[in-house]
Amino acid sequence: MLLAIDIGNTDIVFGVFDNQQWIHQFRINSSFSVRSQDYEAQLRLLFLENSLKISDISQAIISCVVPDLRVVIKDMVNEMFGIQPILVGPEMYSILNMEILSPYEIGTDLVCNATYAYYTYRQTCLVVDFGTALTYTVVSGEGKILGVSIAPGLKTAVKSLFSNTAQLPEVPLKMPDSAIGKNTVHAIQAGVLWGYVGMVREMIHQIKLEVGQECKVLATGGLSSILTPLRAEFDEVDKSLTLNGLKIIADLYQ
Known part of the structure; x- marks a missing residue:
């Protein structure tokens, strides 16, 4: 095992x-x-x-x-x-047969995500990881990591809001039906979650424009299933995607 x-x-x-x-x-x-x-x-x-x-x-x-x-x-x-x-780290990246952008700076989790995308699809992919940080990793069909974009994650954004504002409570991360809040909790959910729907959708759109070719869009991370209006934007949603990348790397290491 x-x-x-x-x-x-x-x-x-x-x-x-x-x-x-x-x-x-x-x-x-x-x-x-x-x-x-x-x-x-x-x-x-x-x-x-x-x-x-x-x-x-x-x-x-x-x-x-x-x-x-x-x-x-x-x-x-x-x-x-x-x-x-x-x-997983720069000293063993050569076994991946990939071109790792800034190998001593990029997070190893993002390398795992890119590894999974490359070995699974062999075409340009964008991996959106909904973790503590919200990350976008782009890898080409030739296995080159083209770049990464980073924003605060959902929990990070909500925590920052209530920890720095006296009268705003911590709220559950649940997608509201309306973008117009009817009470304080609903208002925070609407502003953050619908706001993130717009941000992620626009980032995917902009990255696809810059890549200029067909691009698979994958989602992972513990919070990847919360923003339900985005489901149609993704070709795959898998909370185990990073682990799958680790499994591929482990197989290559043998």
């Missing part, structure tokens, strides 16, 4: 792959601890609750955009499973 770990700014996603599918996915908050032992205890409990055997994990791969957690989770994998995980 493969254990794929996507360490983001909000969550660490653990995916267990077997029999050509993700059989389990777990999330642990990225700020849960600074000690590998604490993450190990939490993951052992999750394995136990889901009848997974630690000895069945034969390979592990890590993408990390939180530098302080890179060594912590690497050490946890080594101690818990007795294996050295593959660390």
Whole structure:
């Protein structure tokens, strides 16, 4: 079995792959601890609750955009499973047979997204990742990452609004039927969520214009299903897309 770990700014996603599918996915908050032992205890409990055997994990791969957690989770994998995980990063990008834009700057999660898009479609793709940050990654049919655009993610935008405004509450991220708010919660949902629908739609339109050719548009991230009016804009919506990219990289590494 493969254990794929996507360490983001909000969550660490653990995916267990077997029999050509993700059989389990777990999330642990990225700020849960600074000690590998604490993450190990939490993951052992999750394995136990889901009848997974630690000895069945034969390979592990890590993408990390939180530098302080890179060594912590690497050490946890080594101690818990007795294996050295593959660390996605510039030192191993040559195995991808892709041209990575600014390899020491681009997030490894975006490289995973681009890898999945390239190896799956072999044509120009735009991957929209609805995470802590809202990112747009463009990869050509030849495997060249053409560029990235970044905006605050939905939760980041809402959190910024209520944390810096005395009388505005935190609100659930639920798509409202109307763009005209009838109360404070509805007003924030309308302004942020319908506003993001417009932003994402315009970004997709502008990127397609600049690419100047047929372009597959893929969506991923934990919040990718919230903006329901955008569904027709995407050729694929898959919350596991980054993990799928990790799986492809792990296969190439063998």
